[in-house]
Amino acid sequence: MEADLIKAAMLGTSQYVPSQLSPLAKELQQTLGPTNEDKEDAYLKLTAGFFLVSEAGQQLPELTVQLPSPPAETRLYITTEANALLRQFLRHKEDNLLEYFLFRCVAAQKTVLPEILPEVLSMAVEKKARQEALLQISGHRGQWLAQLNPAWQTLVAPEEENVWETGTWEQRKRYFKNLRARQPEQALTLLHNHLQEENTNARAELLELLYPNLSLNDEPFLTSLLTDKSQKVKQVVYQLLLQLPQSRLNQLVQAYVKAAVQVKEERVLLLAKRKVFNIHPDVPVPEELFAAGFEKTSSQKNVDDAEYWVSQAMAYVEPEFWQNSFGLSLVETVQLWANHASKPLFLPSLVQSAVRYQHRELAQTLLSKKEVTGMELLQVLPVAERFTYADRFLEENPALYLHFLLDDTYAPIPTKLNQRLLQQFALKPYALTQQQYQRWALQMEATMLPVLQQYAQQEYQEYQMRFFRNVCADMARVLHTKEQLNALL
Amino acid sequence: MFMPLTEDQITQLAPDAASVKAGQQLATTSKWVSKAIHEKAMWGNCQGSGKNPYRTMVDLQKIAFKCSCPSRKFPCKHGLGLLYLYARASSDFTTAAALEPDVEEWVSKRAAKADAKEPKEETAAPKKTDAKGQEKRAEEREKKVSAGLEELRVWLRDLVRNGIHQIPSVSPSFYRTIAARMVDAQVPAMANALNRLHQLPYHQDGWQKPFLRRISSLYLLSEAYQYLPHVPVPLQTDIKTLIGWNTPKEQVLQQEGILDAWLVLSRELEEEDRLTTEHIWLVGQQHQRFALLLNFYPMGQVPQFALVVGTTITAELVYYPSAYPLRALVKGQQGLQPSTLPSAEPDFNSVLNQVAHALALQPFLEQLPFLVSEVKVVHQKEKWYLVDQHQHRLPLLNPEVEGWRVLATSAAAPFTAFIIYTPDGVTLRAYWVQQQFYPLP
Known part of the structure; x- marks a missing residue:
């Protein structure tokens, strides 16, 4: 009957009028009949009556779906207050506070309240970098829910076997990175079998992913790639081989440095003797090192070629090399290079070596020398130790120094140091972005609140200072919110 | 007694994101x-960009805000901020034994105003009216309405005579012309109903079916108007309201109301033609009756609020006359109290029986509120369903x-x-899981 009514409406009553009426419709038509003006009038009243009668007596279809219940949570839920803060961070895209929330929530081993799971899971799909933490705070309920929604299933579905063949580039990279972390040998075999099927950029990117777990087992494969037709790929391979301790190429570097550098003794004031490094100018650099990216001449004036070659090679030798090859402690090594006439060439190479091989002792030794300017050495040191170099670096480049103080564990920066930094940034407020200021506030302790408020309440005429006042007000808000979160999580 | 508001509830009070x-x-x-709190109000001084802090007050008995800031938004961010802060860190507030003088003055003035308003509304003497003039105007309007509705009937008949196959591709102007005629004929509600036809999901x-249901219902309404004297009196009011007659608030408020603890179930804002309509659904905990409060705000006017979803107010509500009364007005509000889970229909059969009963009384009802227990949500073939305990x-x-x-x-x-409930399906507005109330925006 309904279909007949719709057919009449679609064709128009000038073409078709419902003819096969149900008993109920017939009854309706008879009741309405005396008032009918024409067939359109009759049709509209019959239709209205039909829909009313149908609705009043409708029988609902059945739907039997037995959905398994989610497993009980083994972790505690966060409070409603903490959940409200999370909603605020998600809604207003407060990324710094969101990162901090994730850090605290994961550390506290707590689970978000179920009502916010749709937003959390959607973000986990969009933001790969946060995926693990977001899934962790979603708890069992989140995993259960993700299985049910096709848009979220990728979060919980075991990585398909053919993701390497059929996944997107990002999925494939993620798959390879995870495989390399879990089973380095298998990852290597995978590259061995399939690398040549990839284009140049993909080959280079995949090879770079080998770095975190680089070992001598990788050397034969990497060496075989030195014949790759792409210069870009070859450079990546050379870089990996150069920095792989004890690889043939690395040994070549060591042998060259050992041959080219001599420790000599020379007299000082005719009485005392002291050791000095001497560069042997006639020791040839193996051609393979030039192929690996070593430069033959420096772009700077008055730099001796032999010294320049040695300085490049020094960046790839492990700090232990100096003890093993010359019997020199790191203190002696650094001192000898600091005494060298071309120290501006050699000391940065030692800095590179310390950073590359994450050698804390070498970094500390280098930092003890006034001649060393490499602030990047700070990243080799524990955060607390970085604070002690404020006198050295703070005024030189406060933004870069602060950059090295911000770390994933949100280690609190001492109040006095914060105050000194604030004084510097008050002079150059645009040295940091608002996001960076917010991030900094998350590593402040509550004792900084009155200090920030003082800046925030001052009256300024200059537009720069008005900006800085607003920045401080915002930092105070972030710091206060952080304190709220700490109390809640 | 002040029931602390949750962050979600405070968010509902905000004029915008x-x-x-x-x-x-x-x-x-x-x-x-x-910042301080008293059972009647909370207040604080917020440091803004100026030299002097802003003085912010919130009346906690009947939620209201006052702030010395120049913002034209209402409530301003300071009022909201004070409430958010209390929701997050109530222990940071000083509990005051007495209201500060300026807060006392404001709260007292508000209370006095409310007290003065109530008896005025109740005992308002009928205004002196020009009976003859009024009668003449009513006659003229009825003539216009009858002529307008006749025009609509012709338009609808033409529509079905020629077929509706082209409807999905017509532009809004297809309805605008006849809707404009309805405005001229002083039947604005019919004009709105016609304009809404363009919003149906024609891509699905x-x-x-929904298109036919609506146009045939409009036709039935015009038919009902022709036979108005022959329908029951309560239904006559519904028909006239649906066509566009308004029942004055004062007239409604003169009736006796229902005093109950009313749980605020949902609040929804609907924007249409530069007019924002606020729908607030309540249910009385003792009388188990639903009530719909409708507030209208022209463009530029920020919706007011007094009721927060999830809270329960003790209030006297008075219903607009109807064969199936739902729309109501708050006649007097006394304060907030704790909410409890109201009783609900056991299944959809019970719901549908009530739908049939309601339609028998008022066949033009487009939506009906229900509380129903033991239901589940089920997602199947990219569609959501609500399923009752008998799998209906x-x-x-x-x-x-959602x-x-x-x-x-x-x-x-x-x-x-x-x-x-609507003929097309149901919209879930709020639900309870293990006594916990969850509103849906």
Whole structure:
């Protein structure tokens, strides 16, 4: 009957009028009949009556779906207050506070309240970098829910076997990175079998992913790639081989440095003797090192070629090399290079070596020398130790120094140091972005609140200072919110 | 007694999303020079960009705000910020034994105003009216309405005579011309109904059914108007209201109301033609009756609020006359009290029986509120359904994300739901899982 009514409406009553009426419709038509003006009038009243009668007596279809219940949570839920803060961070895209929330929530081993799971899971799909933490705070309920929604299933579905063949580039990279972390040998075999099927950029990117777990087992494969037709790929391979301790190429570097550098003794004031490094100018650099990216001449004036070659090679030798090859402690090594006439060439190479091989002792030794300017050495040191170099670096480049103080564990920066930094940034407020200021506030302790408020309440005429006042007000808000979160999580 | 509001409830009070953000960012003690709470009000001084802090007050008995800031938004971010701060850190507030003088003055004035308003509304003497003039105007309007409705009937008949196959591709102007004629004929409600026809989901299969239902119902309404003296008196009021006659508030308020503890179930804002309509659904805990409060705000006017979803107010409500009364006005409000889970229909059969009963009384009802227990949400073939304990299903019309939210919170277990029934399906507006109330925006 309904279909007949719709057919009449679609064709128009000038073409078709419902003819096969149900008993109920017939009854309706008879009741309405005396008032009918024409067939359109009759049709509209019959239709209205039909829909009313149908609705009043409708029988609902059945739907039997037995959905398994989610497993009980083994972790505690966060409070409603903490959940409200999370909603605020998600809604207003407060990324710094969101990162901090994730850090605290994961550390506290707590689970978000179920009502916010749709937003959390959607973000986990969009933001790969946060995926693990977001899934962790979603708890069992989140995993259960993700299985049910096709848009979220990728979060919980075991990585398909053919993701390497059929996944997107990002999925494939993620798959390879995870495989390399879990089973380095298998990852290597995978590259061995399939690398040549990839284009140049993909080959280079995949090879770079080998770095975190680089070992001598990788050397034969990497060496075989030195014949790759792409210069870009070859450079990546050379870089990996150069920095792989004890690889043939690395040994070549060591042998060259050992041959080219001599420790000599020379007299000082005719009485005392002291050791000095001497560069042997006639020791040839193996051609393979030039192929690996070593430069033959420096772009700077008055730099001796032999010294320049040695300085490049020094960046790839492990700090232990100096003890093993010359019997020199790191203190002696650094001192000898600091005494060298071309120290501006050699000391940065030692800095590179310390950073590359994450050698804390070498970094500390280098930092003890006034001649060393490499602030990047700070990243080799524990955060607390970085604070002690404020006198050295703070005024030189406060933004870069602060950059090295911000770390994933949100280690609190001492109040006095914060105050000194604030004084510097008050002079150059645009040295940091608002996001960076917010991030900094998350590593402040509550004792900084009155200090920030003082800046925030001052009256300024200059537009720069008005900006800085607003920045401080915002930092105070972030710091206060952080304190709220700490109390809640 | 002040029932602390949750952050979600405070968010509902905000005039826009920007105010929510600004308010939440003010929810830090660092911004507030002082803050205090008393059972009647909370107040504080918020340091803004100026020299002197802003004085912010919130009446907690009947939620209202006052602030010395120059913002034209209402409530301003300071009022919201103070409430957010209390929701997050109530212990940071000083509990005051007495109201500060300026707060006392404001709260007392508000109370006095409310007291003065009530008897005035109740005992308002009928205004002196020009009976003859009024009668003449009514006659003229009825003539216009009759002529307008006749025009509409001709238009609808032409529509079905020629067929509706082209409807999905017509522009809004197709309805605008006849709607404009309805405005001229002083039947604005019919004009709105015609304009709304363009909003049906024509991109979906089966659009013909809701379209036919609406146009045939409009036709039936015009028919009912022709036979107005022959229908029961309460239904006459409904018919006239649906066509466009208004019942004056004062007239409604003169009736005796129902005093009950009213649970605020949902609040929804609907924007149409530069007019925002606020729908607030309540249910009386003692009388188990639903009530719909409708507020209208022209463009530029910020919706007011007095009721927060999830709270229960003790109030006297008075219904507009109807064959199936739902729309109501608050005649007097006494304060907030704790909420309890109201009783609900056991299944959809019971709901549908009541739908049939309601339609028998008032066949033009477009939506009906129900509380129903033991229901679940089910997602099947990219559609959401609400399924009762006998596995009967009704289509769920909520946005998809809300379906997932309900599933997340209910964990596939049965729950009690507050739904708005329409012939096309149901919209879930709020639900309870293990006594916990969850409103849906």
